[in-house]
Amino acid sequence: xxxxxxxxxxxxxxxxxxxxxxxxxxxxxxxxxxxxxxxxxxxxxxxxxxxxxxxxxxxxxxxxxxxxxxxxxxxxxxxxxxxxxxxxxxxxxxxxxxxxxxxxxxxxxxxxxxxxxxxxxxxxxxxxxxxxxxxxxxxxxxxxxxxxxxxxxxxxxxxxxxxxxxxxxxxxxxxxxxxxxxxxxxxxxxxxxxxxxxxxxxxxxxxxxxxxxxxxxxxxxxxxxxxxxxxxxxxxxxxxxxxxxxxxxxxxxxxxxxxxxxxxxxxxxxxxxxxxxxxxxxxxxxxxxxxxxxxxxxxxxxxxxxxxxxxxxxxxxxxxxxxxxxxxxx
Amino acid sequence: xxxxxxxxxxxxxxxxxxxxxxxxxxxxxxxxxxxxxxxxxxxxxxxxxxxxxxxxxxxxxxxxxxxxxxxxxxxxxxxxxxxxxxxxxxxxxxxxxxxxxxxxxxxxxxxxxxxxxxxxxxxxxxxxxxxxxxxxxxxxxxxxxxxxxxxxxxxxxxxxxxxxxxxxxxxxxxxxxxxxxxxxxxxxxxxxxxxxxxxxxxxxxxxxxxxxxxxxxxxxxxxxxxxxxxxxxxxxxxxxxxxxxxxxxxxxxxxxxxxxxxxxxxxxxxxxxxxxxxxxxxxxxxxxxxxx
Ligand code: SF4
Ligand code: SF4
Numbered sequence: 061x062x063x064x065x066x067x068x069x070x071x072x073x074x075x076x077x078x079x080x081x082x083x084x085x086x087x088x089x090x091x092x093x094x095x096x097x098x099x100x101x102x103x104x105x106x107x108x109x110x111x112x113x114x115x116x117x118x119x120x121x122x123x124x125x126x127x128x129x130x131x132x133x134x135x136x137x138x139x140x141x142x143x144x145x146x147x148x149x150x151x152x153x154x155x156x157x158x159x160x161x162x163x164x165x166x167x168x169x170x171x172x173x174x175x176x177x178x179x180x181x182x183x184x185x186x187x188x189x190x191x192x193x194x195x196x197x198x199x200x201x202x203x204x205x206x207x208x209x210x211x212x213x214x215x216x217x218x219x220x221x222x223x224x225x226x227x228x229x230x231x232x233x234x235x236x237x238x239x240x241x242x243x244x245x246x247x248x249x250x251x252x253x254x255x256x257x258x259x260x261x262x263x264x265x266x267x268x269x270x271x272x273x274x275x276x277x278x279x280x281x282x283x284x285x286x287x288x289x290x291x292x293x294x295x296x297x298x299x300x301x302x303x304x305x306x307x308x309x310x311x312x313x314x315x316x317x318x319x320x321x322x323x324x325x326x327x328x329x330x331x332x333x334x335x336x337x338x339x340x341x342x343x344x345x346x347x348x349x350x351x352x353x354x355x356x357x358x359x360x361x362x363x364x365x366x367x368x369x370x371x372x373x374x375x376x377x378x379x380x381x382x383x384x385x386x387x388x389x390x
Numbered sequence: 391x392x393x394x395x396x397x398x399x400x401x402x403x404x405x406x407x408x409x410x411x412x413x414x415x416x417x418x419x420x421x422x423x424x425x426x427x428x429x430x431x432x433x434x435x436x437x438x439x440x441x442x443x444x445x446x447x448x449x450x451x452x453x454x455x456x457x458x459x460x461x462x463x464x465x466x467x468x469x470x471x472x473x474x475x476x477x478x479x480x481x482x483x484x485x486x487x488x489x490x491x492x493x494x495x496x497x498x499x500x501x502x503x504x505x506x507x508x509x510x511x512x513x514x515x516x517x518x519x520x521x522x523x524x525x526x527x528x529x530x531x532x533x534x535x536x537x538x539x540x541x542x543x544x545x546x547x548x549x550x551x552x553x554x555x556x557x558x559x560x561x562x563x564x565x566x567x568x569x570x571x572x573x574x575x576x577x578x579x580x581x582x583x584x585x586x587x588x589x590x591x592x593x594x595x596x597x598x599x600x601x602x603x604x605x606x607x608x609x610x611x612x613x614x615x616x617x618x619x620x621x622x623x624x625x626x627x628x629x630x631x632x633x634x635x636x637x638x639x640x641x642x643x644x645x646x647x648x649x650x651x652x653x654x655x656x657x658x659x660x661x662x663x664x665x666x667x668x669x670x671x672x673x674x675x676x677x678x679x680x681x682x
Contacts, residue, residue, distance in 0.1 A: 095460060095643030096443045098450060101550040105541040126673035134677055163539015163559020170519040170538045178652050181542050182518035223666035230665070231658045235516060235651045236545040242651055245658045249665030257672055278676040286668065365545075372640045375647035 092376065094368040101237050101365040108362075110161035112354040115229045117154035119256025119350065120263060121147045122226030123283075125195060127260050127276065129219035132212065136272040139264055140215075141202050146263045147218060148199040151192045151225070180232040191225050194218040226256035233361065239301045239371060240364035241357075247294035248357070254287025255350045258321055261328065262346025270333040277328045280346055284325035287353065288318060301370050304363035305356065313356035320349030395509055399524035407528030408571060410580065410588060410631035411596035412502055413603060414642075415615065417587040419500035423457040423579035424448060430567065430578035431456065434555075450643065451503055453555035456564035457579050460642050462499035501642050502579070502588060505530070505551045505564035506619055507630030508650065513543035513552050513563075515652040521561075528593070528630055529566040537561050548626065548648035566630070593630060600634060612636070618644065625649030 094100075124147035131140035159168045171185035194214045201211025230252040234245035241248070257279050264276035295302040304310050324345030331338035364370040396404035427433070436454035441447050444461040451458045511530045514522040521536035522543060532552075539559035543552050552563040567577035575581075580590035589596060600617055607615040614636045619629030625648050639646050 093638055093640045095462070095641065098643055099550065100640070100643055100645050102452075102544050102547065102553050104545040105554045106545070123669065123673070126670065130673055130677040161541070163541065163554050163561075164537070167519075167536075167538035170521070170536055171540075173536070174518075174520040176518065176520065178515040178655065179518045179542070180655075180658075181516065181540060185518060223669040224662075226669055227662045227665045231655075231662045234658050235655060236542075237512065237548040237550075237648075237651055238545055241545075242654070245654060246661050249658075249662040250668065253665040253669040253672075257669060275673075275676040279673065282672045282676060286672065368640070368643075371645055375645055376640075379647050 092369055092372045094372060098368065099366050100368050100371045101239075103366055104236075104238060104362055105163075106358075107161050108355065108358055110157045112351065112358045114154050114157040114161070115233070115252070115358070116255070116259065116351045116354040117150040117157065118229050119226045119252055119354075120259040120347075121150035121154060121191075121195065122222040122224070123256040123260035123279075124150065124263065125198075125215075125218040125222030125225075127264055127279065128198065129215050130275055131272070132215055134275070136268075136275075139268045139272040139276065142264055142268040143260065144195070144199040144202050144215065146260065146267070147222070148192075148195040151188065151195050155188060155192060180228060180235050184228050184232055187221065187224060187228060191218060191221045194221065223253070227253050233357070236361075237371075238361045238365045239374065240298065240304055241361045243298045243301045243374075244294045244357075247290045247297065250290035251287055251294060251353070251357070254283045254285070254290060255321075255353045257283025258287060258325065258346045259350035262324060262343040262350065265328055265331070265339045265343030265346070267343075270331070270336060270339055273339065274333070277331070280325045280328040280342070284321045284346075287321060287350075291353075300373055301364055304360040304367075304370070307363070310356050310360035310363060313352050313359060317349050317352035317356055320345045320352060322349075324349055395524060396526050396528045401524075401526040404526040404528070406592040406594065407630065408566065408591065409507060409528070409593040409596055409629075410504060410566070410577075410590055411600050411634070412504070412631065413587050413589065413600070413634045414499065414501035415587075415603075415607060415612070415634055415636060416585045417459070417500040417502060418585055419445065419459055419461055419498070420584060421448075421459050422582040422584060423502050423588055424455070424459060426578040426582035427457045427564075428455075430570075431565070433562075451505070451549075451551050451553075451563075453553040453558075453562040456504065456562075458503045460499075460501045460503060462501075462637070462641055463496065464499065464637075465496040499636055499642065501633065501635065502583075503642070503644070504579070504631050505566070506549055506626070506632070507564075507566055509622065509627030509630065510650040510653070511626070512546040512548060512650045512652060513561075515650065516542045516546040518542060525568055525571075527566070527568075527571055529568065529571075530630075531565045531568050532561055532563060534560055534562075546651055548645055548650065596632075600632065603634060607634075625653070 124143045128140050128143035131143055159165050176182040195218050197214035198211055198218055201207045227249045230249035233241045234248055236242055261276040261280035264273050305314055324342045327342035331342055433454050439447060446461040448455055448458050507529045514530050519536050519538055521533045525531050537560040539554060541554055543561050544554055552561050555562050570577055576590045580588045597620055600620055604615050604617055616635055618635050618639050619632035622628035
């Protein structure tokens with residue numbers, strides 16, 4: 061069925077696309093048919109700040125829980141308190157952002173009326189329902205200085221759930237028809253894991269004293285390497301669908317994320333144990349970089365849903381590959 | 391069998407799976423289906439807009455449009471007529487218009503689009519509240535008293551069908567007239583279609599009818615005729631509402647090879663687990679370094 065292209069009047073037929081701003085072509089311009097250039101997919105209705113915030117704060121919380129447990133284990137009380145308060149605060153704000161984004165916020169608890177393994181948002185809600193109280197118990201016990209056993213158990217349990225909290229959101233956005241998100245399903249969890257680590261390290265650098273933040277500085281560097289490395293892999297794998305990352309708003313966000321994360325990690329190492337101002341600057345950059353990365357991913361996904369090219373061309377290629385391999389359908 | 395989905399969803403002794411076969415080769419673009427759907431389901435008005443692109447001012451499916459008639463106008467560009475607007479030899483132009491062997495004529499494609507009621511429905515899979523459910527007829531329906539407007543279904547549907555209604559916040563789409571089916575009536579759109587372009591019935595029967603119709607059209611020389619969404623082996627396990635099209639699906643605004651995103655869930659969770667393990671390892675390494 062992929063025979064000779066038929067000509068058609070404007071729109072309802074093949075069209076060529078320009079690429080923005082003289083960017084290097086990742087893939088040659090694709091020719092494809094569409095219905096008057098209209099998108100095939102619906103634009104995600106999620107609000108950028110709510111959902112990017114929900115993703116970023118979840119990452120910050122999950123990785124902070126790891127820092128908190130590590131700080132407890134290595135007798136770094138100030139780092140522990142920062143990380144515990146950070147985890148509890150971030151996960152509360154993350155939940156608030158999620159509820160705020162609902163069309164019917166008062167029905168939030170309907171998320172917990174079923175257990176549904178096919179829905180990452182459902183499983184995520186159950187995960188948060190277990191995790192959020194643990195972070196609060198851990199923080200409360202630390203601040204109160206009492207109930208040490210309960211606090212230690214809560215800290216350890218939160219740390220056990222933390223990595224899942226930081227990464228399940230990647231599955232949540234990948235399990236959609238949005239080309240740039242679904243196409244990134246293998247690498248996005250690693251991007252989010254790294255981004256969560258840099259954010260948690262950033263918060264620790266801002267709020268904890270320099271003698272205790274050695275692990276946070278190392279976490280910043282490792283997290284930045286993981287995040288930016290996985291992102292490059294993802295872009296390569298996305299092929300044509302990586303284009304939205306090189307245009308308009310997602311591009312600006314991505315450049316900011318790369319500069320802030322790499323710069324923040326480098327500065328964190330330079331800051332050392334003294335240099336309070338530098339540590340605060342580095343931490344702020346890391347937090348901002350992590351947020352910018354989630355915004356870049358969010359906006360690139362929306363852009364990939366809004367242009368029928370990213371829906372049609374990869375699907376056409378898939379069909380052609382399949383008919384070349386002779387397995388049946390046109 | 392894909393048609394046992396109602397049983398798989400927990401219905402004991404369900405009726406046969408019901409669906410739509412939309413034969414676009416006889417659609418005349420009258421939009422009776424759009425109107426009947428809006429009327430029966432009491433869907434609110436969602437703005438009157440002239441698009442200027444064709445007779446299609448509805449533009450697409452959405453929270454307040456559950457049937458949408460697409461209009462596609464196609465022809466070969468007229469080589470000579472493109473130059474100098476004021477000074478066209480109408481006889482020459484007319485000669486150019488004469489059907490060239492193969493395809494030269496102007497043609498209209500009209501197609502009434504609708505929710506596909508997928509065998510493997512992404513919207514239903516991802517819905518965190520259980521608001522979306524599989525009916526005993528094998529169709530996919532939103533329960534409006536449960537939907538909390540999370541919008542996940544909107545991003546998951548590979549056809550861009552379901553959407554959130556502004557102001558209301560909840561997700562809405564075609565119910566395949568669940569209320570009418572319950573009392574043995576056919577859906578409003580099929581009832582109102584004057585050419586029987588929209589056919590309603592047990593899916594098995596519709597598939598047979600569709601195969602006959604394609605064979606008939608091809609025998610009559612309509613080589614472009616093809617079925618869309620009828621194959622139970624496709625990326626969504628086949629559609630409960632499928633189509634006979636006269637061009638590539640994307641020309642009508644349909645995805646050429648849709649896939650239900652949850653098909654890849656095991657891969658996604660595996661990668662997320664690996665990423666979570668890396669994050670934990672990264673933290674351990676951060677603390678294992680020099681003590682300072
Ligand atoms: S077409 Fe979209 S809205 Fe309809 S059942 Fe399939 S996934 Fe759901
Ligand atoms: S918007 Fe409503 S129907 Fe759609 S996934 Fe969320 S709860 Fe389910």
